[in-house]
Amino acid sequence: MSTKEDYENSRLYRIRHSAAHVMAEAVLEMFPDAQIAIGPSIEDGFYYDFDLPRTLTPDDLETIENRMKELIKAKEDFVREEVSAAEAKEIFKDQKYKLELIEGLESGQEDEDGNPTDQKVPMTIYRSGQFVDLCRGPHVENTSEINPHAIKLLNVAGAYWRGDEHRPMLQRIYGTAWETKDELKDYLWKLEEAKKRDHRKLGKELDLFSSNDEVGQGLILWHPNGGMVRHQIERYWDDKHIANGYDLVYTPHIGKASLWETSGHLGFYKENMYSPIVIEDQEYFIKPMNCPFHLHIYKSQLRSYRDLPLRFAEKGTVYRYERSGVLHGLMRVRGFTQDDAHHFCRPDQMPDEIDFTLNFSIDMLKAFGFTDFQAYLSTKPEKSVGDEQMWHDAEAALEDTLKRMNVPYEIDEGGGAFYGPKIDLKVRDALGREWQLSTIQFDFNEPERFDLTYIGEDGKEHRPYMVHRALLGSMERFFGVLIEHYAGAFPVWLAPKQVMLIPIADRHNGYAHDVAARLKKAGLRVSVDDGSDRMNAKIRNAQKQKYPYMLVIGDREMEDKQVALRRRNGDNPGAMSVDDFLAIALDEIERKV
RNA sequence: GCCGGCGUAGCUCAAUGGUAGAGCAACCGCCUUGUAAGUGGUAGGUUAUGGGUUCGAUUCCCAUCGUCGGCUCCA
Known part of the structure; x- marks a missing residue:
């Protein structure tokens, strides 16, 4: 597997980036007043964002693509020039987004895509034909290096300027580009294949699940066939957990406002929670997470250091407010069942506990046919609780485990939960697509807030460490991934009908x-x-x-x-x-x- | 939530500013069959919902709901 850096240094990356410029040139010919934003290479292709006088149609895409092919055949050189801020401002005097980027570059705080940086980037422009763009490059030498038979514009979509929902909405054209016609063909085939495997399509064809207008969006109905698959998953899951030192617990769907005050959810997570229901003058919230209940099970009796680690597992159904536009089949829903568990352990047990959890997670996923994993270690975000030292230790502990277990990982700086750092595991499916399933999270917050203790060897009270984890993630998403991974042809043990x-x-x-x-x-x-x-x-x-x-x-x-x-x-x-x-x-x- | 597309029978899709059509599925027959569709018939729609324009709207316009492609956010 090549790394991100390899890709950025590849010829394909330059081809795609150059194709984005050619596309912008074609669009500017069509709309001389167009405002251009940014247009990078991305995985499998490229895009460019425009502010246009009207919305684009599929016909426009065809026109633009055809014009791109002509421009490619015109064999225009890509010419790099270093310019001063003043020169850049003159060149782009009619391009407000570019001017904004120039200011960012000039300040030394941002790179040419507007991303924060601490090193001042020299200002460069690239010219090709009639087109000039503020751009670091690199590009191909000449447009003729782009294979006109290996490019295709795919779709138009809205995208916020700088990804900020408070800024203008631009039109983004996505395209794909390859070195050869065959590679393009393969890629388009893969897109077709992905469409055929779409869990929403198969869910209907195989009568696995549905959602329904009247029930509400993001709420899933599991049909008998889907229900059977889920039953088999859950049966295996239960057995494995019991065999691995877990206790199965069950908890309610709602809890009093004070519970969520204590847990911190009303402080940190309220925007994802539904409005309270009032019962005899008390407010209750539908649970977005299971942890507060598990903490109370822990607290229901005095715990000895000899009892630890304790592992409480529950397939807990939670409800979270998700903005309507993000809902997607089974992958992103508003009500879902997490295969959740909370581990409570002594500080000295933590490394073993993390090792165990990561191992268990990988074993579990392997049982369902996933063998290719990629881990992400997410570190302290801006909004967080707990002191620096705790974060540092916990991050180090997680990283140690990843190294020990030889799981390839990347660091997601600032991607942790507010209450602690985490390891997320992504699996690669039959088509090579990545899906996030498992998550293993430290929690510095809740043991403190709920005042969890155990009695140590010294007879004194100590604070246990706590880990949240979900292995399959949620039954809904996992099912969606399973459907796509197997294209609906489940292994016999999971098949609803055998x-x-x-x-x-x-x-x-x-x-x-x-x-x-x-x-x-x-x-x-x-x-x-x-x-x-x-x-x-x-x-x-x-x-x-x-x-x-x-x-x-x-x-x-x-x-x-x-x-x-x-x-x-x-x-x-x-x-x-x-x-x-x-x-x-x-x-x-x-x-x- | 935002930008754009879409919403016609259970499913997949046609059609038109002037009474909505096919295939599959369903149902009723005939056929009794050897490794991916035998055959005839019947039934099935207030064209998502609510407004508006029009002599007339399923078609044009607006709103709502849902959905799809993205953006932002996430299991």
């Missing part, structure tokens, strides 16, 4: 039902298609529903007391005894393949 029996003619129905009963008794999830369709149609339907096993039953099978196995991947092992099939199925379930 076996479809396909009698060829009506006279085989009785035997098919007998076989079904036998398989059900062995614990398999079995259906019988005893309708009047032809066998071919029955197979097609079962394939589309992604049944892992189809068992065809005709005269021969009935005669020999067998079943003819067909797998959803098209493999056709043929006739075998019911016991042989059962052995295969149960083995694959056991091995989670």
